[in-house]
Amino acid sequence: MRPRRRALGLVATWALLGLAGAFVPAWLAAWQVAGAVIAAALTLDLVLGLRREPLAVERTAPHSLALGTWATVRLRLRNPRAAVERVTVFDGHPLATEVEALPREVDVPGERGIEFDYRLRGLVRGEGLFGPCEVVRQSPLGLWDVRERTALDTRVRIYPNFTAVAGFALHALENRIQLMGIRRRQRRGDGLEFRQMRDYQSGDSLRQIDWKATSRRQKTISREYQEERDQQVVFLLDCGRRMRALDGELSHFDHCLNALLLVAYVALRQGDAVSLLTFGGVDRRLPPVKGRQGMTPLLNAVYDLETTLEPPDYLEAAARLRAFQRRRALVVVVTNQRDEDEDELGPALDLLRTRHLVVLASLREMSVEALLEAPVGGFEDALSTCSAQDYAEARRRALERHSGRGVLTLDIAPSQLQVALAEKYLEIKRSGRL
Numbered sequence: 298m299r300p301r302r303r304a305l306g307l308v309a310t311w312a313l314l315g316l317a318g319a320f321v322p323a324w325l326a327a328w329q330v331a332g333a334v335i336a337a338a339l340t341l342d343l344v345l346g347l348r349r350e351p352l353a354v355e356r357t358a359p360h361s362l363a364l365g366t367w368a369t370v371r372l373r374l375r376n377p378r379a380a381v382e383r384v385t386v387f388d389g390h391p392l393a394t395e396v397e398a399l400p401r402e403v404d405v406p407g408e409r410g411i412e413f414d415y416r417l418r419g420l421v422r423g424e425g426l427f428g429p430c431e432v433v434r435q436s437p438l439g440l441w442d443v444r445e446r447t448a449l450d451t452r453v454r455i456y457p458n459f460t461a462v463a464g465f466a467l468h469a470l471e472n473r474i475q476l477m478g479i480r481r482r483q484r485r486g487d488g489l490e491f492r493q494m495r496d497y498q499s500g501d502s503l504r505q506i507d508w509k510a511t512s513r514r515q516k517t518i519s520r521e522y523q524e525e526r527d528q529q530v531v532f533l534l535d536c537g538r539r540m541r542a543l544d545g546e547l548s549h550f551d552h553c554l555n556a557l558l559l560v561a562y563v564a565l566r567q568g569d570a571v572s573l574l575t576f577g578g579v580d581r582r583l584p585p586v587k588g589r590q591g592m593t594p595l596l597n598a599v600y601d602l603e604t605t606l607e608p609p610d611y612l613e614a615a616a617r618l619r620a621f622q623r624r625r626a627l628v629v630v631v632t633n634q635r636d637e638d639e640d641e642l643g644p645a646l647d648l649l650r651t652r653h654l655v656v657l658a659s660l661r662e663m664s665v666e667a668l669l670e671a672p673v674g675g676f677e678d679a680l681s682t683c684s685a686q687d688y689a690e691a692r693r694r695a696l697e698r699h700s701g702r703g704v705l706t707l708d709i710a711p712s713q714l715q716v717a718l719a720e721k722y723l724e725i726k727r728s729g730r731l
Contacts, residue, residue, distance in 0.1 A: 300440065307338075315328045346443040352375065352376060369416060382435070386402075391427060392425070454600055457558060459562070459592075530629065531618065533618060533631065535609045539633040544712060611646075656721060668685035
């Protein structure tokens with residue numbers, strides 16, 4: 298509660314009257330009476346304001362938000378009194394959000410209710426908690442503002458904005474899928490899964506002929522195969538300290554999450570299974586999911602992931618993956634690789650590729666790119682440029698060594714990772730290497 302301007306005006310008038318009484322003693326009696334009346338009025342008004350029935354408040358909020366997008370929250374207020382009442386409403390929205398149209402001043406009809414909306418936007422992935430809704434009401438005599446708090450604890454999940462990330466890319470990728478001929482369809486030939494026996498057709502290879510069935514039926518019988526559909530894609534995601542670097546408004550880690558979601562979406566549509574393993578201070582595993590409904594558990598697994606201050610332990614992560622991923626899979630390692638990682642990252646990739654097809658997606662640091670492109674205006678600039686060139690060259694040589702050992706590599710800017718990684722996946726699917 299706090300005094301309103303009207304109450305402050307009464308107190309100021311009483312103080313001036315007291316100052317005048319210092320010069321005119323006859324006014325002192327009036328000043329004392331005025332003080333008693335003002336004190337009584339303030340006390341009575343405060344008591345009435347605190348003891349009256351509070352407004353009923355309800356909130357309707359979404360259970361989830363997409364990062365950076367606006368959503369609507371609705372508040373309903375009901376006034377138990379007969380008279381119209383003007384109030385100011387503050388809602389306890391989560392800290393990691395931005396709001397529009399709050400606080401709101403509204404007139405609540407007597408013995409009726411009113412509802413209004415405000416907009417909310419998530420700024421950080423994770424789980425947010427709405428706090429109490431606060432309503433500021435005038436006391437009956439208008440001398441006090443009385444604040445009422447209604448506990449309306451509501452949890453909301455803020456997910457990566459997959460729609461914004463993939464919106465423009467999916468149109469291009471759909472066309473690319475058609476052009477590459479990557480479809481979930483049966484194909485005659487040398488696939489991995491047996492489908493059926495049928496009569497021999499012109500163009501069948503000799504090794505398709507089933508000689509026992511041919512002998513029994515006295516006519517040439519071929520085996521028909523179909524493409525294997527339940528291949529697996531495993532993401533090995535670095536959550537370590539290097540992923541905290543910013544590229545524009547997003548961190549390297551958020552760019553990686555966006556790329557992961559896009560590739561997972563495409564893979565699930567192709568009939569593949571998708572799983573996830575994190576390292577670098579966060580140990581989280583998502584078992585394989587399949588089908589378009591698989592995006593829901595994947596989003597629930599990554600929405601609250603955050604980077605840590607831990608260094609990435611590549612060898613430990615590779616050993617953990619091999620322990621549960623017995624079947625051959627496409628393993629996508631998403632990290633920020635540097636030349637000093639060679640002693641650990643190299644053996645980890647070798648361990649993975651003995652059983653799996655491995656893609657190393659390494660993010661470039663745009664601050665280094667900026668130094669390489671900046672004009673040289675003096676000795677200090679020349680030193681910075683030479684250091685950046687040495688760093689970039691060492692990193693390039695490290696990636697070439699990984700490629701020479703049979704690892705597929707991507708050296709890409711963070712903002713370009715999602716499309717480049719999706720295209721690499723489609724290229725692998727088309728080649729049949731998996």
